[in-house]
Amino acid sequence: MSEKDKIKTLLVKKPLKLDCGQTISDFPLAYETYGKLNDKKNNAILVFHALTGDQFASGINPITKKDGWWNYALGPDKAIDTNKYFVIAANVIGGCMGSFGPSDINPETKKPFGTNFPVITINDMVNAQYNLLEYFKIEKLFCVIGGSMGGMQVLQFVSNFPDKAHTAIPIACTASHSAQNIALNELGRQSIMADRNWQDGFYEEQNKQPDKGLAVARMAAHITYLSKAGLQEKFGRKLQERDDLKFSFDADFQIESYLRYQGSVFVDRFDANSYLYITRAMDYFDLTKKFGGNLSKAFEKSDTKFFVISFTSDWLYPTSENREIVIALNAIGKNVGFVEITSDKGHDSFLLNVPDFLNTVKNFLNKSYEKIS
Amino acid sequence: MKKEFYNIAKLITKNSKILDVGCGNGELMKYITENISKDIRGIELSKLNVQKCVEKGLTVIEGNAEKDLKQFPDSSFDFVILSQTLQAFLDPENVLNELLRIGKKAIVSIPNFGHWKVRLHLLLKGTMPVTENLPNEWYNTPNLHMCTIKDFENYCEQRNIKINLKNLKFQNLFSELGIFILEK
Missing domain, CATH: 3.40.50.1820 (Alpha/Beta hydrolase fold, catalytic domain)
Structure with missing residues (x-):
C-alpha cells in the first residue's frame, strides 16, 4: 500500500x-x-x-x-x-x-x-x-x-x-x-514568493521547492502562536549548546535553534502554494x-x-x-x-x-x- | 441549596426566560432548570465557577455585569436575577438600570445593613459589623455600597421603580436579606 x-x-x-x-x-x-x-x-x-x-x-x-x-x-x-x-x-x-x-x-x-x-x-x-x-x-x-x-x-x-x-x-x-492577522499572513506569503525557487508558483514542474521561503514563513507564524511569557519561560536567553556568545550569525540562542527546527520540519510536510492559498482564504474571511x-x-x-x-x-x-x-x-x-x-x-x-x-x-x-x- | 435561592425560585413564572447575573457555581440555575424553566442562562465573573456551570450542563457566559449586560436587547428576559451582588459593584445604579432594561422584571436581593444585629454591633462595639451574612472586615470586604432595606426602598421610590414584593414585615429590622421584584 x-x-x-x-x-x-x-x-x-x-x-x-x-x-x-x-x-x-x-x-x-x-x-x-x-x-x-x-x-x-x-x-x-x-x-x-x-x-x-x-x-x-x-x-x-x-x-x-x-x-x-x-x-x-x-x-x-x-x-x-x-x-x-x-x-x-x-x-x-x-x-x-x-x-x-x-x-x-x-x-x-x-x-x-x-x-x-x-x-x-x-x-x-x-x-x-x-x-x-x-x-x-x-x-x-x-x-x-x-x-x-x-x-x-x-x-x-x-x-x-x-x-x-x-x-x-x-x-x-x-x-x-x-489588519494584524492579514499583515502577518502577508509576511509569510512574501517570504515564500521571495524564494527564487518559488518560480511564480510553478516550482513543481521544475523540480524545485521554495523551502527557505516556506521555512521563514513558518518561523514567523510560529512566534504568533506562542505568548511572550511562554517563550520567556521556555527559552529566556538560554544559549544553544555553547557556553558563550560566538559573535557570529549562528543560532546562539535556543529560541533561534528552535525556530529553525520548526521551519525545517514544516517544509517536509507542507506545500508552499497551499500555504499561500489557505492564508489568503483566512484573510478574505469576514x-x-x-x-x-x-x-x-x-x-x-x-x-x-x-x-x-x-x-x-x-x-x-x-x-x-x-x-x-x-x-x-x-x-x-x-x-x-x-x-x-x-x-x-x-x-x-x-x-x-x-x-x-x-x-x-x-x-x-x-x-x-x-x-x- | 440556601433558603434565599428557594425564595427567589418561588417568584419565577414557569417556562419563562431568565438571566442569572453573577450565577456563581450554577446552583440556583440548576434548580430552576430542573423545576421551573429550562430557558435560563447565566453570567459569571469567576472562570472556576463558569467551568462548574458547564459541568452542570448550564449555559453560562464568562463576563462582568458592569460591562457585559449592554449586549442584551431591551426586555429580552422575563426575569433577571441578581443575588447579593448589587452592593459589590462600582456603579450599582448603572447595573440596576441595565437589569431593568433587559429584564421585564428584576429579582434583586441585598444583604440588609439595617438588621438589628448589625445595628447593635455598631452601637455596642463601635466597630464595623461582622455577621454571618457579612463575614468580612472593613479592609477586605467586597461590599462597596452597603445599604439597608429602607435605603433601597427609598431609592426605588425616587427612581419610579416599582417594588412588587418585600419579603417580610418589619423587614428593615428583622431581615438579614431583602428580596425584591422590581419593574420599571
Whole structure:
C-alpha cells in the first residue's frame, strides 16, 4: 500500500461554485473518521482543522508518521471521546493532504495547477465539506468544532447551514480577519514568493521547492502562536549548546535553534502554494460582509447552541474578538456560552495539554449530548 | 441549596426566560432548570465557577455585569436575577438600570445593613459589623455600597421603580436579606 492509498477520499461529483466565480466538480476531498456512527446517526462531530492541519486529527498521521494534530483533545476517552462520538475530519480544499489543491494536476495542461489554482475562501472550504454529511447520510451533526481557522469554518458552517448542527464550538478564532492577522499572513506569503525557487508558483514542474521561503514563513507564524511569557519561560536567553556568545550569525540562542527546527520540519510536510492559498482564504474571511457589517444576521436562522472558547495569552485571536461572536449571538437571543481559559501557551493552547480547556470541551459535549439523545 | 435561592425560585413564572447575573457555581440555575424553566442562562465573573456551570450542563457566559449586560436587547428576559451582588459593584445604579432594561422584571436581593444585629454591633462595639451574612472586615470586604432595606426602598421610590414584593414585615429590622421584584 503506497502512502497516498492511506488517504480516504470522497470524489465530489456535484459542481461547487466558488466565491471567485469559478465552478469546480469531480474534485477529491480527503477525510478521516474516528469512532462509530450510531444507528440514530446523532453522534457525529465534524472537526475543522487550522491553517497547517489536515484530516489526521488523532492517532498517528500515516503520511508524516507524527502524532495527529489534535491528539490531546480527540480520541478514546478524551475530551472528544471517540468511544462515544463519530468524528469526521476533512482536509480543506486548497490543502496538501489529498484534497483538491494547487499541487493537483490541471487536466488542461497536464501539469500541476500551481498559481493557476482558483483562489478559495473559508465559505468554499465549508461548502465542499458539507458533501460529507450527504455521503454519510447524516441529517444533523451533533457538533461542529475547530480552533483558529477551524473556528472560522465552524462559524461559516452554522451561518450556511443553520439547522445542520445541534452544537458549535468555535475556539480561539474571529468572525473577521483583522489588519494584524492579514499583515502577518502577508509576511509569510512574501517570504515564500521571495524564494527564487518559488518560480511564480510553478516550482513543481521544475523540480524545485521554495523551502527557505516556506521555512521563514513558518518561523514567523510560529512566534504568533506562542505568548511572550511562554517563550520567556521556555527559552529566556538560554544559549544553544555553547557556553558563550560566538559573535557570529549562528543560532546562539535556543529560541533561534528552535525556530529553525520548526521551519525545517514544516517544509517536509507542507506545500508552499497551499500555504499561500489557505492564508489568503483566512484573510478574505469576514462573516459580516454579506450581512452589511451585522454579525448577528449571519446567525439569525440558526438553532445551534454555541460555546465560544478563548485563551488569556492568545494575542493572535484575542478574547475581545471571540467575545464579538458572543455579543452578536446574545443580541439576537441565541443560546451561547463563553469561557476564557487561563493559559500562558498563547494561540496554540487549543492544540496543547491545557486541562481546563479539555475538561470544558468534554463537559460541554457530554452534557449537550445527554439532552439530544 | 440556601433558603434565599428557594425564595427567589418561588417568584419565577414557569417556562419563562431568565438571566442569572453573577450565577456563581450554577446552583440556583440548576434548580430552576430542573423545576421551573429550562430557558435560563447565566453570567459569571469567576472562570472556576463558569467551568462548574458547564459541568452542570448550564449555559453560562464568562463576563462582568458592569460591562457585559449592554449586549442584551431591551426586555429580552422575563426575569433577571441578581443575588447579593448589587452592593459589590462600582456603579450599582448603572447595573440596576441595565437589569431593568433587559429584564421585564428584576429579582434583586441585598444583604440588609439595617438588621438589628448589625445595628447593635455598631452601637455596642463601635466597630464595623461582622455577621454571618457579612463575614468580612472593613479592609477586605467586597461590599462597596452597603445599604439597608429602607435605603433601597427609598431609592426605588425616587427612581419610579416599582417594588412588587418585600419579603417580610418589619423587614428593615428583622431581615438579614431583602428580596425584591422590581419593574420599571
